[in-house]
Amino acid sequence: MSMQKKSLAILLALATASAALAQDGRPVAFVNARIVPITGDVIERGTLVVKNGKIEALGADVATPPGARVVDASGKTILPGLVSAVSRAGLAGGGPRVEESMGGGRRRGGMPMPMPGGGGGGTQNRPTAKVTDGLYAKQTVFVELLRQGVTTLALNPVGGAFPGLGALLRPDGKSVAELVANDSAFVQVTMVRDGGTKKLLKDNFDKAKKVVEDRKKPPEKPPQPAAAAAPAEAKPGDKPADKPPEAKEPPKGGEPPKPEPKPEPKPDQPPQGQGDKPQQPPQQKPPEPPKDPNIELLADLLEGKQRAIVQIDSAADLLHWQTVVADDVKFPRAVAVLRHDPLSGTVDQVIEPLKAWQCPVLLPLDLSTLPRSRYLIHPAKQLHDAGIEVGFVLGDNPQTLRFTMYRVMELVRHGLPQDVALRGLTLVPAKALGVDKKVGTLEVGKNADLLVFQGDPLAPTGQLDSVWLGGKEVPLQP
Amino acid sequence: MKCLPILFATAAVLTAALELPAQGRGRRGGRPGGDAQPPAAAEQKPDAAAETKPKKYTAIVGGDVYLGTGQRLSGATVLIADDKIDAVGHNLTLPEGTTVIDAAGKAVSPGFVAVAGYGMGSGRGAPPFGDSVNPFDPEIKQALAAGITAFLAGNAGGGNVPSGGNAVIKLAYGDVKGMLLREDSVVGLSVPLSLGDREKLEELVKKTKEYLVAVADFPKKKAADANAKEPQLPPGAEKIVAVLKGEARLWIQSGGSGFNPFGGGRRGGGSRGNDVDTIRQAMEVAKLFGVGVVLQKPTSAWLVPGEIAATGSMVVLSPRDRVPADPADPEKTGSNLASAAILAEAGVPVAVTCPVGMFGGAGVGTGGILGQDLNTPHIDAAFAVRGGLDNRKALRTLTLDAARILGVDARLGSLEPGKDADVLILSGDPLHYATFVTTALVNGKVVYEKGKEPLYRHIAR
Numbered sequence: 001m002s003m004q005k006k007s008l009a010i011l012l013a014l015a016t017a018s019a020a021l022a023q024d025g026r027p028v029a030f031v032n033a034r035i036v037p038i039t040g041d042v043i044e045r046g047t048l049v050v051k052n053g054k055i056e057a058l059g060a061d062v063a064t065p066p067g068a069r070v071v072d073a074s075g076k077t078i079l080p081g082l083v084s085a086v087s088r089a090g091l092a093g094g095g096p097r098v099e100e101s102m103g104g105g106r107r108r109g110g111m112p113m114p115m116p117g118g119g120g121g122g123t124q125n126r127p128t129a130k131v132t133d134g135l136y137a138k139q140t141v142f143v144e145l146l147r148q149g150v151t152t153l154a155l156n157p158v159g160g161a162f163p164g165l166g167a168l169l170r171p172d173g174k175s176v177a178e179l180v181a182n183d184s185a186f187v188q189v190t191m192v193r194d195g196g197t198k199k200l201l202k203d204n205f206d207k208a209k210k211v212v213e214d215r216k217k218p219p220e221k222p223p224q225p226a227a228a229a230a231p232a233e234a235k236p237g238d239k240p241a242d243k244p245p246e247a248k249e250p251p252k253g254g255e256p257p258k259p260e261p262k263p264e265p266k267p268d269q270p271p272q273g274q275g276d277k278p279q280q281p282p283q284q285k286p287p288e289p290p291k292d293p294n295i296e297l298l299a300d301l302l303e304g305k306q307r308a309i310v311q312i313d314s315a316a317d318l319l320h321w322q323t324v325v326a327d328d329v330k331f332p333r334a335v336a337v338l339r340h341d342p343l344s345g346t347v348d349q350v351i352e353p354l355k356a357w358q359c360p361v362l363l364p365l366d367l368s369t370l371p372r373s374r375y376l377i378h379p380a381k382q383l384h385d386a387g388i389e390v391g392f393v394l395g396d397n398p399q400t401l402r403f404t405m406y407r408v409m410e411l412v413r414h415g416l417p418q419d420v421a422l423r424g425l426t427l428v429p430a431k432a433l434g435v436d437k438k439v440g441t442l443e444v445g446k447n448a449d450l451l452v453f454q455g456d457p458l459a460p461t462g463q464l465d466s467v468w469l470g471g472k473e474v475p476l477q478p
Numbered sequence: 479m480k481c482l483p484i485l486f487a488t489a490a491v492l493t494a495a496l497e498l499p500a501q502g503r504g505r506r507g508g509r510p511g512g513d514a515q516p517p518a519a520a521e522q523k524p525d526a527a528a529e530t531k532p533k534k535y536t537a538i539v540g541g542d543v544y545l546g547t548g549q550r551l552s553g554a555t556v557l558i559a560d561d562k563i564d565a566v567g568h569n570l571t572l573p574e575g576t577t578v579i580d581a582a583g584k585a586v587s588p589g590f591v592a593v594a595g596y597g598m599g600s601g602r603g604a605p606p607f608g609d610s611v612n613p614f615d616p617e618i619k620q621a622l623a624a625g626i627t628a629f630l631a632g633n634a635g636g637g638n639v640p641s642g643g644n645a646v647i648k649l650a651y652g653d654v655k656g657m658l659l660r661e662d663s664v665v666g667l668s669v670p671l672s673l674g675d676r677e678k679l680e681e682l683v684k685k686t687k688e689y690l691v692a693v694a695d696f697p698k699k700k701a702a703d704a705n706a707k708e709p710q711l712p713p714g715a716e717k718i719v720a721v722l723k724g725e726a727r728l729w730i731q732s733g734g735s736g737f738n739p740f741g742g743g744r745r746g747g748g749s750r751g752n753d754v755d756t757i758r759q760a761m762e763v764a765k766l767f768g769v770g771v772v773l774q775k776p777t778s779a780w781l782v783p784g785e786i787a788a789t790g791s792m793v794v795l796s797p798r799d800r801v802p803a804d805p806a807d808p809e810k811t812g813s814n815l816a817s818a819a820i821l822a823e824a825g826v827p828v829a830v831t832c833p834v835g836m837f838g839g840a841g842v843g844t845g846g847i848l849g850q851d852l853n854t855p856h857i858d859a860a861f862a863v864r865g866g867l868d869n870r871k872a873l874r875t876l877t878l879d880a881a882r883i884l885g886v887d888a889r890l891g892s893l894e895p896g897k898d899a900d901v902l903i904l905s906g907d908p909l910h911y912a913t914f915v916t917t918a919l920v921n922g923k924v925v926y927e928k929g930k931e932p933l934y935r936h937i938a939r
Contacts, residue, residue, distance in 0.1 A: 193601065195609040316612045319654040345614025349652065371616030373932050 027051040028471065029064040030452070033073030037442035038080055038419075038427050048078055050448040053470040058442055076465060077457055079422065080442050081151025081449030082404065085309065085362055085429035086336045087396035088156055089141045091134055122159055123196040125204070127294045129164035131157035132183040137176045144398035146171040147476055151449035151469050152430065152439050153396075154185065156309065160192035161200040162294070166309060168433060172469055185433055187301055187308040189333075191317045193344075202324040208298035209329065215299065307332040307434050315345025322353060334360045334432030338393055340368035340379060348382035360389040360428045365407040367414060380424070381416045390420065391428030409458040418458065533559045535573045536922060538901060541581030544908060546588035546877035546892035548870045556586055558899040561656070561921035566893050579903065579924075584916060587873065587908045588893050589627025589649075589900035590855045591880035593794050593829045599657060600631035600647045607631065607645035608658045618649045622918040622926035623933045625855055625876070625908075627900040628659060630884055634729050635666025638675040639682070640717040642666045642729075646886050648900065649918075651925040663885045664772075665717045665726045669759040683766055685712040686719055721767055727885040728767060730760040731774040751804050751811035754778045757786070764789040772883050775831075777801045780817040781810060783824035792827040792883050793817075795875075797861035818875065819866035828867075829880035830858045860909045873908055905939035914939050 028050045035043040035058055049056040049065060056065070064070055132155065145153060153171045157164035166186045173179030191197065300306045310333050312318045335354065340346050346368050347354060347361065354361055361383055367376050384390045392408075394401060408421045430440030439447050448471035455462035467474040536558040543554040543566060557564045557572065572578070596603055599618045601610030621629070628648045635642025646663050650656030671679060692709035699706040711719065720726035732753065757776050764771040770790030773779060779786060779793050786793065795818055803812030814820070818828045832855070855876050863872045874880075881891030889898045899922035906913040914934055918926035929935050 193610050193612070195606050198609050315614045315652075316654070319613060319652070320609070323654055343614075343616060344612050345652070349614060370932060371614075371619075375932060 025052065027056060027065050027068040028071060029068040030071045030073045030076075030078060030450075031064060033452075034077040035442060036077060036079050036422060036457075038423055039441045039443065048442065048450075050450075050468070050471040053448055053472070055442060055444055055446050055448050057444060073452060075455065077453045077455070077462070078442065079451045079453065079457060080426045080440055080446075081451055081467065081469065082149045082394060082425050083152040083427075083429035083433065083435075083440055084145065084150045084394040084396065085154045085334065085391070085432040086156055086311075086338065086393045087145075087154055088131075088158060089145060089153065089396035090136060090139045091131070091155065091158070123161045123192065123194070123200060124157075124159035124163040125161060125200050125294065126164055127162040127187055127204075127297045129157065130167065130183050131155050131164050131188070132167045132176065132180050135167075135176055135179065137173065137179050141396070141398065142169065142171040142173065142179065143474075145396065145401060146469060146474055147467060148398050148401035148404070149451045149464055149467055150394065150401065151447075151451075151467065152433070152435060154309075154429075154433055156311075157188045158190075160190050160194070160197040162204065162298075163188050163190060165297075168435065172474070184306075185435075187297065187306055188311070189308050190311040191313075191321045193317050193320050198320060198324045201321070204295060204298055205302075205325055205329050207292070207295045208302050211295055211299035212302050215303070301331045302329065304332055307334075309334050309336050309432060311336045311338060312347070313338055313344070314341040315347055315349040317344065318347065318350045318353060327356065332359075332434075333357065334362060334391070334429075336362040336393055336432075337364060337379075340364050340366060342368055342371040346377065346379045348377065348379040351383060351386045351388070354383065355386055355388055360391050360432050362391040362393045362429060362432060363424075365392045365394065365404065365411070367410060376414070378411070378414050378416065380411055380421075381414065384416060384420050389428055389431075390416075391424040391432060394425070394429075405457050405462065405464075406460070409460075412458060422457075533573075534922070535559055535564070535576035536579065536899075536919070537570070537572050537576045538579045538581050538586055538903060538919075541584045541586035541903060543893060544585060544587040544870075544873055545894065546873065547894070548868075548874055548878075550870065553582075554586075556893055556901060558901070558919070558922045561899055561923075563893055563895050563897050563899050563901075565895055579917065581903050585902075585904040585906060585908055585913070586893070587625075587902045587904060588877040588891055588897075589902055589918065589920065590625040590876040591829075591884060591886075591890055592621075592626045592629035592855060593831050593880050593883055594634065595621075595626070595629035595631060595647075598626070598629060598631070598647070598649060599651075600629075600645070603632050605632070605643045605645070605661060607647065607661055608654075611647065611654060611657045613650065613652050613654050613657055618651050619926060619931055619933060622649055622651070622920075623915055623928070623931065625902050625904070625915050625918070627902070627918060627920050628881075628884075628886070628890055630664060633666075634664050634731075635717075636668045636731055637666075638668065638671055639679065639714060640665040640667045640721060640728060642717070646884055646890075648898075648920055649925065650920045650923070653921065653923070656921045659886060659889065662717075662720065662726055664729050665721055666729045666731060667763065668731055669756055669763065670732075671759065671763075679763075680766060682712060682715055683718055683722075686715040686722060689715070690719065690722060718767075721769060724769065725885075727772055727883065728763070728769060729772045729774060730763060732756055732776075751801050751813075752778050752781075752807075754781055757782060761785055761789050761791065764791050775799065777813050778811075779826075780814045780820045783821050783826055786821065787824045787826050792829070792879070793821055794829050794831055794883060795821075795862070796831050797858060797865055798832070815861070815865035817865065818862035818872075819868075822867055822871050827879040827882050828862070828875050829883045830855070830862055830872075830875040832858050856909050856913065857911060860911060863909060869909065876908075912939070 030048045032045055033048060035046050035048055037043070037058065043058065043060050046058060046060040047062040047064060048058040049062060049068065051065075135155065142153065150171060153169040155167040155169055157166060165184045166188045167180055168182040168185040169179050170181045189201075191201070297306065301308055308331055312321060312335055335357070337347050347363070363380050363383070367378055369375055370377055380390050394404060404425070408425065412418045412421050427436060427440035430436040439449055442450070448468055450468040452465045452468070453462050454465045466476065538556040538558070540553055540555070543551040543556055545551070545566065551566065551568070554566060554568050555570045556566050557570050557576070597615070597617045598621045599612045599615035600607065601612050626649060628646055630644055631647045632644030633642050634644055642665050643662065644664050645661040646659040648657055648659050689709050689711055696706070696709060717726065721728045753776055757773060757779060760771060760773055770792060773786065773791060773793045775794055775796055779795075797815060797818055799813055801813040818830065821828050859872045859875050862875060863869050867875070878887060878891035881887040890900060891897070893901065899919055901919045902908070902915050903917040904913050905916050914928055914937065915926065916928045916939070917924060
C-alpha cells in the first residue's frame with residue numbers, strides 16, 4: 001500500500017509537471033514503449049509522439065522530435081483510452097450503478113417489474129429529450145472514471161422505449177458546458193418486454209417510416225408556378241400520383257396529432273391554402289398536421305443521419321423486439337446488453353437476428369452461466385465466433401472499473417482472442433458512439449487519449465500507470 | 479400383462495382405421511394444402527403457398543404411439559409437417575428430406591396439458607400475455623422435462639360473476655409467437671352463490687341470451703327497417719357471451735368461505751368432508767348456461783357422477799389430494815382415490831393435476847432435492863390408475879381431456895392429423911414412475927432433449 005502511495009505521489013508530481021509542459025504545446029514522446037494500437041500490429045518497442053492533443057506519430061523507428069518531453073516507457077504498454085458507451089454516471093445526483101439503474105426493476109425470470117408503462121424510469125416517448133438536461137456537473141464521478149481510464153464517456157437516458165437523446169461527455173469538464181461534448185450523440189432506444197413499450201416501438205417506427213417516405217417523394221410543387229400548384233393540389237383526381245393520399249385525407253382533416261396523413265412536402269405550400277382550407281375540409285387540403293419532432297428525429301435515424309444505442313438485455317427481449325419492429329426498419333445502431341440474463345436467455349441464443357443487424361454488440365464484461373446451473377458460458381466468444389463485432393459495457397462505477405482488466409483477462413482466459421477483447425474496450429464502443437474517427441485506436445491524427453500500463457495490462461501484476469486525455473496527463477489523485 | 483392382447487387388438491383395428499386420416503393428410507381445413515379436396519377456387523392459393531415455402535417434415539419412427547385418445551399404435555410413425563401433425567400410422571411414405579427421429583423401443587405421446595400453472599415462461603402472468611412471455615425461461619425446460627407442453631397461465635377468475643384473465647401458453651422454447659395459443663380460454667365463477675348473487679346471475683344470463691338472439695336477428699331487422707337499433711350487450715356480460723358461444727369454458731370453484739367448499743385438500747373438505755351440495759349448485763349454473771362446466775377439485779364428485787355427466791360437465795382432480803372421511807358417515811364423506819375411475823366410468827372427462835394451489839397449480843417446482851423432484855403430471859395420473867382408472871384412459875387425463883377442459887382440444891391433446899405437433903418421446907410407458915421424457919417437440923420443433931440439458935442427463939434410461 002505504502003509503495004503504491006509513494007509511487008502515486010511521484011506520479012502526481014510528474015503529472016503536474018507534465019500537464020504544465022503539455023500546455024506549453026511541447027510535444028511528448030513516449031519512447032521504448034510497447035504500443036498496442038488496436039488496429040494493426042502491436043509495436044513491441046517503439047515511440048509514440050503526442051502534439052497539440054493529437055497523436056503525431058507512432059512506430060518502431062519514429063524519431064523523437066526536437067524539444068519534446070521524453071517519457072521513458074520501458075516495460076510499459078500504451079493502449080488507447082477506454083470508451084464507455086453505456087453509462088448514467090452523474091445522473092440523478094449520484095451515479096448509481098449502471099447495472100441497477102438501467103433497464104428497470106426485475107423480478108424472477110427476468111421479467112420487467114412495472115406494469116404497462118413500465119421499465120426503469122417507465123416507458124418513455126420522448127426521443128428528443130436531452131439527457132444532459134438532467135446533468136449536474138459538480139460531481140467527482142467523471143474524474144474518478146477518467147482516473148480508471150475512461151477517456152470517452154457516454155451518458156444514456158433511462159427508461160423503456162424512447163427515453164431521449166444520449167450525450168457524449170468530456171470527463172475532465174468542470175461545468176456542464178465543459179462536460180458536454182455532444183448533447184445529441186445518439187438516440188437511446190430501450191427494449192422492455194411489455195405492451196406499452198412494444199406498442200410505442202411499433203407505432204413510432206411506423207410513423208417515422210411514413211415520414212421518410214414522404215421526404216423521399218420528389219418535391220413536385222416548387223418547380224411549378226405557385227398559382228398553378230395550389231389548384232392542382234386541391235382537386236383530387238387531376239394527377240394519379242396525388243390521388244391515393246388525397247383520398248385518404250379528408251375524413252381525417254380534423255385530427256392534427258396524427259402524423260400519417262402528410263403525404264405532401266410540407267414546407268412548400270402552407271402559406272397559400274391556409275386561409276380557406278379550414279372552412280372546406282372535404283374539398284381542400286386540410287392544414288398540415290404539426291410535425292412531431294420525435295418522429296422527425298426517428299425519421300432522421302432511419303435515414304442514417306442519427307445513430308442509436310438499442311438496449312436489449314436478453315434473448316427474449318430481442319425476439320419481442322422482432323415482433324414489433326420489422327426487419328426492414330434499418331438504422332445505424334449498436335446493441336447494448338447491460339447484464340447477462342440467463343433467465344430470459346443470454347443474447348448468444350439469438351445470434352442469427354443479431355448478425356442480420358450487422359451492428360456492434362456491447363456485452364457485459366463477464367462470463368455467464370447456463371440458467372440455474374454453474375456451467376459457464378461465454379456469450380462474447382459466441383458472438384465473436386459468429387462474426388459479430390463485440391464490445392463491452394464498462395459500467396459507470398469507478399470501483400468496479402478498477403477491475404476492468406481483470407475481467408477482460410477472464411474473458412481472454414476462456415477463449416476470447418486478446419485483440420478482440422481490447423478492441424471491445426476501445427474501438428467498438430467508439431463505433432457505437434460514432435466517434436471512431438477520433439478515438440478508440442492509436443493512429444496518427446487521433447486524440448491522444450492514452451493509457452500507460454506497467455507491464456502486461458491483462459496480467460494481475462500489470463497496473464495502470466498513467467492516463468492521458470487529449471495529450472495531457474490526468475492527475476491520478478485529486 | 480392381461481391387457482396386452484387387448485392393446486394389440488386395438489392397435490390392429492386402429493391401424494386400419496387410421497389409414498384414412500393418414501392418406502387424407504389433415505382433415506381439418508384452413509391449412510394451406512391441408513384439405514384432401516379443396517374447393518376449386520381455393521386450390522391455387524395453397525399450391526402457390528406450398529411452392530414458395532416447402533414444408534419441413536419430421537418423422538418420429540418406430541415408437542409405441544399413444545394417440546392421447548386412449549388408443550395405442552405399436553411401432554408406428556408420427557409424421558409432422560411444419561408445426562402440425564400430418565399423419566400417424568404404419569407404413570407411411572415419408573416425403574423426401576424428412577428429418578427422421580428414431581423412437582424404437584420408446585413411447586410417443588401427445589404433450590401433456592397442465593390445466594393450470596404459473597411461471598414457465600408466461601412472463602407477467604397477466605394480460606396481454608403475448609407481450610411479456612419469456613421464451614427463454616429456464617422453467618420451460620423443466621416443464622418440458624416433466625412432459626408439459628402447454629398450460630393455462632394467469633387467473634381463472636372466480637367471484638360471483640364470471641371473470642378471469644388467462645391464456646393457454648405453449649412451451650415453444652425460443653419462439654415468442656409460438657407461445658401464445660389463446661387468451662381468455664377459461665372463465666371462472668365461484669359457488670355457492672348467495673341468493674341475491676344468484677338472481678343477478680340468472681338475470682344477466684337471461685339478458686345475454688336475449689341479446690344473442692337479437693344479434694342473430696339483427697340483419698333481418700335492419701333489412702326491414704333501416705333505423706333498427708343495434709342490440710346492446712348487457713353491461714358486464716362479455717364473459718357470459720364467451721361462455722354461451724362456446725368460446726370459453728366456465729370453470730367453477732368453491733368460494734372458499736362458503737358453506738361447503740370443494741375439497742381443497744388440506745382444508746379438510748368443508749362440512750364433514752362432503753361437498754355434494756356445492757357440486758349441485760355448480761350443476762345448477764351449468765343448466766342455467768346450458769353448457770357443461772368444469773368443476774375444480776370437488777371432493778365428493780365420486781358420489782354424484784351421474785348428475786355431473788348429465789350436464790356434460792368435466793372435472794379437474796388431484797388424485798393425491800386426501801380429505802379425511804367423517805367417521806360418523808364414512809360411506810358418504812371424504813375423498814376417494816377411485817374418484818377419477820368412477821367419474822370416467824360415468825363418462826365425465828377428467829383432468830388430473832398436482833395437489834397444490836388454486837385451480838390446480840401445476841407449476842413445476844424447483845424445490846425438492848436439488849430442484850429435481852418428481853412432482854410431475856404423469857405421477858398424478860398414475861395415482862388415478864392406482865385408484866382403478868384404466869391405464870389408457872389415464873393418459874387422457876393429461877392430454878385430450880385436459881385440452882378439452884381448457885377448450886383447446888381442437889389443437890392440442892392428441893396425435894391426430896391437423897393438430898399441433900406437440901409430441902413427447904418417452905423412455906417407457908408414459909405413466910410409469912421411472913419414465914423420463916427423452917425428447918419433446920412443440921410446434922414441430924425439438925425443444926427439449928434429455929441428453930443435452932443439465933436437468934436429467936445424468937440419469938441413465
